Amino acid sequence: MLFQLLGIALLAVPKALAHGGVMAISNGGNWYNGWQPYNSPTGQASIIRPWATYDPITDATASTVHCNDDGTSPSLQMTATVAAGSKITGYWNQVWPHPYGPMLVYLAQCPGTTCTGVNTRSLKWFKIDEAGLLSGTVGKGYWGSGKMIDSNCSWTSTIPSTVPSGPYMIRFETIALHSLPAQLYPECAQLQITGGGNVSPSSSQLVSFPGAYSNSDPGLTVNLYTNEAMTQTTYIIPGPPLYGSSSNPSSTQAPPTTTKTTTSSGPTNTGSTGTIAQYGQCGGIGWTGPTGCVSPYTCTVVNPYYSQCL
Ligand SMILES: *[C@@H]1O[C@H](CO)[C@@H](O)[C@H](O)[C@H]1NC(C)=O
Numbered sequence: 001m002l003f004q005l006l007g008i009a010l011l012a013v014p015k016a017l018a019h020g021g022v023m024a025i026s027n028g029g030n031w032y033n034g035w036q037p038y039n040s041p042t043g044q045a046s047i048i049r050p051w052a053t054y055d056p057i058t059d060a061t062a063s064t065v066h067c068n069d070d071g072t073s074p075s076l077q078m079t080a081t082v083a084a085g086s087k088i089t090g091y092w093n094q095v096w097p098h099p100y101g102p103m104l105v106y107l108a109q110c111p112g113t114t115c116t117g118v119n120t121r122s123l124k125w126f127k128i129d130e131a132g133l134l135s136g137t138v139g140k141g142y143w144g145s146g147k148m149i150d151s152n153c154s155w156t157s158t159i160p161s162t163v164p165s166g167p168y169m170i171r172f173e174t175i176a177l178h179s180l181p182a183q184l185y186p187e188c189a190q191l192q193i194t195g196g197g198n199v200s201p202s203s204s205q206l207v208s209f210p211g212a213y214s215n216s217d218p219g220l221t222v223n224l225y226t227n228e229a230m231t232q233t234t235y236i237i238p239g240p241p242l243y244g245s246s247s248n249p250s251s252t253q254a255p256p257t258t259t260k261t262t263t264s265s266g267p268t269n270t271g272s273t274g275t276i277a278q279y280g281q282c283g284g285i286g287w288t289g290p291t292g293c294v295s296p297y298t299c300t301v302v303n304p305y306y307s308q309c310l
């Protein structure tokens with residue numbers, strides 16, 4: 001396992017032996033190449049703000065925790081025009097090595113007419129998407145970042161149709177919990193949102209980076225390798241309540257919230273005569289175990305690599 005991971009890292013990441021970040025973004029049929037942190041910044045034109053290193057941020061209050069750099073825009077900064085309500089996808093390195101931890105996506109509106117020249121550290125961010133522990137237990141479960149890996153190392157969110165039109169930064173983040181301190185991997189891109197609505201985030205939904213997280217947040221200090229983690233089925237995602245939610249406390253994600261992961265592929269095995277319990281794996285590429293779920297659950301395709309009793 002370790003040998004395999006090192007092998008992949010050596011092939012895919014010749015200039016740094018670990019980790020990575022958001023390498024590209026797509027929206028509405030447009031592909032946007034990312035910033036290349038190990039190339040000269042001279043001449044680089046990207047919608048993604050410069051970021052400095054493939055290494056994780058391990059201090060949740062670090063001065064770079066907004067966009068993995070000092071927050072400035074480069075001379076050739078570009079902006080993607082995206083429609084409110086459209087899907088936007090961030091692509092991490094192939095193959096992302098960290099399947100345990102949450103995915104989080106934020107927006108921040110910039111003052112004036114463009115984000116160019118606006119330091120991302122000065123912005124107020126609101127969370128538009130999150131995925132924590134999707135099923136199973138903290139110690140042995142299926143996480144947002146595992147789903148990201150199973151989705152071609154990409155994560156797709158919808159720009160809310162209700163946000164006001166204007167200049168925004170989007171911040172894609174994956175957090176790895178396989179070791180402590182937790183590893184934060186945030187990168188940001190510059191957007192111009194069109195066709196939006198009139199629902200501004202509430203004050204309790206707006207946060208700064210640094211500021212949104214603390215190093216004692218339960219979602220950043222959870223230890224996957226304890227006996228307790230082997231039975232614990234709740235995980236508290238760091239950061240503010242989701243934009244559009246009415247609850248004030250941080251959202252607690254419990255196993256049943258997997259609705260967005262079941263897509264058009266449909267069930268592969270509808271016979272409810274098997275032995276696999278709710279949320280257990282029952283199929284997927286490479287799966288050699290049993291495929292029958294206990295009644296009343298059915299084996300449901302989550303993605304090509306993962307079917308689950310739901
Ligand atoms: C998978 O991601 C890569 C970028 O990492 C992209 O070039 C490729 O088109 C993606 N494949 C699919 C099927 O989306």
Ligand SMILES: [Cu+2]
Nearest residue numbers: 018019020098
């Ligand atoms: Cu890493």
